[in-house]
Amino acid sequence: LAKTTQPISMDSYEGQEVNITCSHNNIATNDYITWYQQFPSQGPRFIIQGYKTKVTNEVASLFIPADRKSSTLSLPRVSLSDTAVYYCLVGDLPFSGGYNKLIFGAGTRLAVHP
Amino acid sequence: NAGVTQTPKFRVLKTGQSMTLLCAQDMNHEYMYWYRQDPGMGLRLIHYSVGEGTTAKGEVPDGYNVSRLKKQNFLLGLESAAPSQTSVYFCASSYSPRVAVTYEQYFGPGTRLTVT
Numbered sequence: 001l002a003k004t005t006q007p008i009s010m011d012s013y014e015g016q017e018v019n020i021t022c023s024h025n026n027i028a029t030n031d032y033i034t035w036y037q038q039f040p041s042q043g044p045r046f047i048i049q050g051y052k053t054k055v056t057n058e059v060a061s062l063f064i065p066a067d068r069k070s071s072t073l074s075l076p077r078v079s080l081s082d083t084a085v086y087y088c089l090v091g092d093l094p095f096s097g098g099y100n101k102l103i104f105g106a107g108t109r110l111a112v113h114p
Numbered sequence: 115n116a117g118v119t120q121t122p123k124f125r126v127l128k129t130g131q132s133m134t135l136l137c138a139q140d141m142n143h144e145y146m147y148w149y150r151q152d153p154g155m156g157l158r159l160i161h162y163s164v165g166e167g168t169t170a171k172g173e174v175p176d177g178y179n180v181s182r183l184k185k186q187n188f189l190l191g192l193e194s195a196a197p198s199q200t201s202v203y204f205c206a207s208s209y210s211p212r213v214a215v216t217y218e219q220y221f222g223p224g225t226r227l228t229v230t
Binding site for chain 1: 156157206218219222223
């Protein structure tokens with residue numbers, strides 16, 4: 001199973017760009033990289049997903065180098081409301097032949113300050 | 115469109131009691147999941163289902179049972195609750211990978227369970 005490593009916490013200020021890097025050295029060929037955001041007392045919410053190179057949507061960008069052993073979630077111009085826990089997940093969707101390989105680690109706790 | 119709903123929101127059980135958590139989704143998703151989240155930790159998969167009438171074990175299935183009698187509902191049962199099962203339980207659903215554009219899971223608001 002692909003294990004991910006993320007910083008435990010990060011601090012930023014409103015208006016800054018925040019980059020959270022996740023390392024996944026044993027990512028498999030079929031694995032996708034997915035990021036979720038979780039606010040206190042709520043379920044996680046999907047942010048972005050990618051397989052290689054760069055993916056951008058209305059809230060974030062995801063950068064994946066050619067070797068795919070790491071990925072970086074980029075949040076442009078964060079606001080106080082971006083204070084949350086961010087999870088990097090690596091895995092294939094279930095479930096042919098085995099159980100779900102989507103592993104939520106402890107995540108990165110991002111605090112955005114005024 | 116309510117998305118994923120969970121019942122109840124809070125529950126306190128005594129050791130040895132049983133209960134069932136209900137998850138319902140109105141997005142016609144094939145796949146459904148039950149996770150637990152302990153303080154300061156990520157989510158761990160308990161059981162999942164890839165379609166009506168099918169269930170399978172996840173990472174931490176012991177002490178739990180599930181049923182998926184209807185496509186829109188996924189039930190999580192605790193037959194004999196233990197203090198170690200004190201946690202927040204999240205249900206999620208997703209499209210089948212055969213039709214999904216992304217592997218996005220939609221999560222419910224969670225059920226906070228305390229076993230004393």
